[in-house]
Amino acid sequence: MSGPIRQPDPVTDEELRRLRWQCRRGMLELDHLLSGFLDRGYRDLDARGRTEFLALLDNQDQELSDWFMSRSIPEDPVVRDLVRHIVAVVTPRRT
Amino acid sequence: MSIPSRHFDALIIGAGGAGLNAALQLASADVRVAVVSKVFPTRSHTVAAQGGVNAALANVLPDNWHWHMFDTVKGSDYLGDQDAIEFMCREAIPTVYELEHAGVPFSRLDNGKIYQRAFGGQSQDFGGDQAARTCAAADRTGHAILHTLYQQNIRARTHFFDEFFALDLVRDKDGVIAGALVLEIETGEPLLIEAKATLLATGGCGQVFRTTSNAHINTGDGCAMALRAGIPLMDMEFYQFHPTGIAGKGMLITEGVRGEGGFLVNKDGERFMERYAPRAKDLASRDVVSRSIVTEVKEGRGAGENGDYILLKLDHLGAEVIDKRLPGIRESSRIFAGADPIREPIPVFPTAHYAMGGIPTDRFGRVVVPVGSGSEQVVAGLYAAGECACASVHGANRLGGNSLLDILVFGRLAGKDIIDFVRENPYQRSVDPASLEEAMSRLTRWDQKGGGVPAHQLRAEFRKCMEDHAGVFRTEEVMAEGYQRLCELRDQFKDARLTDHSKVFNTARIEALELQNLIDVGLSIAVSALHRKESRGAHSRPDYPNRDDVHWMKHSLYYREADRMDYKPVRTKPLTVESFPPKERVY
Numbered sequence A: 001m002s003g004p005i006r007q008p009d010p011v012t013d014e015e016l017r018r019l020r021w022q023c024r025r026g027m028l029e030l031d032h033l034l035s036g037f038l039d040r041g042y043r044d045l046d047a048r049g050r051t052e053f054l055a056l057l058d059n060q061d062q063e064l065s066d067w068f069m070s071r072s073i074p075e076d077p078v079v080r081d082l083v084r085h086i087v088a089v090v091t092p093r094r095t
Numbered sequence B: 001m002s003i004p005s006r007h008f009d010a011l012i013i014g015a016g017g018a019g020l021n022a023a024l025q026l027a028s029a030d031v032r033v034a035v036v037s038k039v040f041p042t043r044s045h046t047v048a049a050q051g052g053v054n055a056a057l058a059n060v061l062p063d064n065w066h067w068h069m070f071d072t073v074k075g076s077d078y079l080g081d082q083d084a085i086e087f088m089c090r091e092a093i094p095t096v097y098e099l100e101h102a103g104v105p106f107s108r109l110d111n112g113k114i115y116q117r118a119f120g121g122q123s124q125d126f127g128g129d130q131a132a133r134t135c136a137a138a139d140r141t142g143h144a145i146l147h148t149l150y151q152q153n154i155r156a157r158t159h160f161f162d163e164f165f166a167l168d169l170v171r172d173k174d175g176v177i178a179g180a181l182v183l184e185i186e187t188g189e190p191l192l193i194e195a196k197a198t199l200l201a202t203g204g205c206g207q208v209f210r211t212t213s214n215a216h217i218n219t220g221d222g223c224a225m226a227l228r229a230g231i232p233l234m235d236m237e238f239y240q241f242h243p244t245g246i247a248g249k250g251m252l253i254t255e256g257v258r259g260e261g262g263f264l265v266n267k268d269g270e271r272f273m274e275r276y277a278p279r280a281k282d283l284a285s286r287d288v289v290s291r292s293i294v295t296e297v298k299e300g301r302g303a304g305e306n307g308d309y310i311l312l313k314l315d316h317l318g319a320e321v322i323d324k325r326l327p328g329i330r331e332s333s334r335i336f337a338g339a340d341p342i343r344e345p346i347p348v349f350p351t352a353h354y355a356m357g358g359i360p361t362d363r364f365g366r367v368v369v370p371v372g373s374g375s376e377q378v379v380a381g382l383y384a385a386g387e388c389a390c391a392s393v394h395g396a397n398r399l400g401g402n403s404l405l406d407i408l409v410f411g412r413l414a415g416k417d418i419i420d421f422v423r424e425n426p427y428q429r430s431v432d433p434a435s436l437e438e439a440m441s442r443l444t445r446w447d448q449k450g451g452g453v454p455a456h457q458l459r460a461e462f463r464k465c466m467e468d469h470a471g472v473f474r475t476e477e478v479m480a481e482g483y484q485r486l487c488e489l490r491d492q493f494k495d496a497r498l499t500d501h502s503k504v505f506n507t508a509r510i511e512a513l514e515l516q517n518l519i520d521v522g523l524s525i526a527v528s529a530l531h532r533k534e535s536r537g538a539h540s541r542p543d544y545p546n547r548d549d550v551h552w553m554k555h556s557l558y559y560r561e562a563d564r565m566d567y568k569p570v571r572t573k574p575l576t577v578e579s580f581p582p583k584e585r586v587y
């Protein structure tokens, strides 16, 4: 994944709405991670990162859950980095 | 009003295990069937069921369906209908074999038979030694079942309407259900789906509570549609809470954590369970632990900035034990609570997990309503199955592994009954324009602009009020006050407005439509709970601590109109065996 860049492209409302529904999943854990990331991290992605996020959403719930919960590791390094990035963005920081 | 329409023999609303199993029966019999789902089918909540499905296969320990039946009747605290329970426990065995043949990759023993694990509440010989009854496909049973059923439906040419939101049922001039009005989420355009038979299979309603283990899609839509069609909901006060969900988020932290030696402390570091359950302590039953946690918080001993949770400590177990025996817990806690349990405790609070009640059906999935005194009538052409339905197999409490069983058995039976129904009723009924208009008004009201409470704010307030006043702590005073407030919120809903009036993928509008469903279903829970003056199964009241079989061994029926309650008797006579008379439930 290409990571945050300095001046990301603006995101249209329609794009966000469309994605928001794709973040509705069969497991609460995924709802939190994916929609949490949409709110807090998606805007900072560059065009490639956004395409990768969209592709990530096409995976099965069970597979996504295994990756996020570290039960398995995605083979594709791009997906692996994106999964890590999402977890880092969504995990609450404790002071 | 011109709304495009499509015609099918059968319409199924919901593509979880229940809906897909029903659809498969229909499509395989060449009945024209449509399945509507608000999310892509394999994103239905059934995918979250990792534990497994019960069937007395006797592959690991001796077992038979009659023992399974006994455990289920006892688990239901004698509120389950014994004919339906007998039927489900017998059907469990062919149902699991059917799934095996369909390709569900169940975990296996060395001899090739399906492996079965032991779950709480399972016994041999009517309350004797532990039984092992739960069949699982590793820890992905729900996923395996959902995928297998989906693939088979594709092969059988079931017609799917993916990402369509069902708004309301529609009727013909005689009041007979004739299909449903749905909304295509992508375009925001309505579509009328006319059908000879309609099955509601919309799953659970955990989102009515602030803290829940259920995904965001579980908003009780089918139950609310039934209520608005004048059908009562049954036994809604029986809602199962899991004592340890991640505070403020809801994800389950398994009982295994306490089984391995983890324990609960309040903000002063006190092991408070010693006060509530001196012997069993942290391993007391779910409702006792849940109520103790809420009591600590209510009495000001909750931890955190707002004092609104309790701490689950397991650092003393050491990293090795935690990683080895409690896989996933560390990850879950780190990601959702920001706490690594090898160093710091996990903030927890009871989480709403499973609805025992729902749309009343017989064991063929046909919706039934009382007429006059005592007798019941089938609502022609309307069916319900899965967590939104109440065939009355869980009564006042559900056993682990019995819910996947319920959705599969009754989904299948509903499908089979619909086949006969559409053959006997071959003509399409025409939808009454007034009924269609009423359903449309649910949608068009959100086009109104201007002031009013924002819908998302109302949603948060409603769910919090449900948690505080109709959750695990149920005294007359707490519930009566809650009912008042819920009614106020229901009134405010009439003036709720949206700021986003776009059409394409307007998720705010979908959430507002869901909010109406949450309000209707939430009130059914709150009102039913307020009226039941006893403690039974998951409904536990400190002011009426005992089960009262003389006055309360009966099913509740809640009607939306005027929040009216009615009751009907429990069916204590099984199909072929002797009844299990009510006994005190000790484990």
Ligand SMILES: Cc1cc2nc3c(=O)[nH]c(=O)nc-3n(C[C@H](O)[C@H](O)[C@H](O)COP(=O)(O)OP(=O)(O)OC[C@H]3O[C@@H](n4cnc5c(N)ncnc54)[C@H](O)[C@@H]3O)c2cc1C
Residues within 6 Å of the ligand: B013, B014, B015, B016, B017, B018, B019, B036, B037, B038, B039, B041, B044, B045, B046, B047, B048, B049, B050, B051, B052, B053, B142, B164, B165, B166, B167, B201, B202, B203, B204, B213, B214, B215, B217, B221, B222, B252, B353, B354, B385, B386, B387, B388, B400, B401, B402, B403, B404, B405, B407
């Ligand atoms: C975390 C968790 C773990 C669980 N583990 C187990 C277990 O191990 N064993 C067990 O037996 N049970 C378990 N359960 C319970 C079990 O998973 C559910 O009760 C069951 O999966 C419900 O299946 P269903 O087919 O009724 O509904 P769901 O699978 O929830 O499907 C509902 C369907 O309805 C659709 N829908 C809803 N509203 C609308 C609408 N308005 N318009 C269009 N479509 C709509 C949805 O899109 C979805 O397709 C668990 C529950 C949870 C929360």
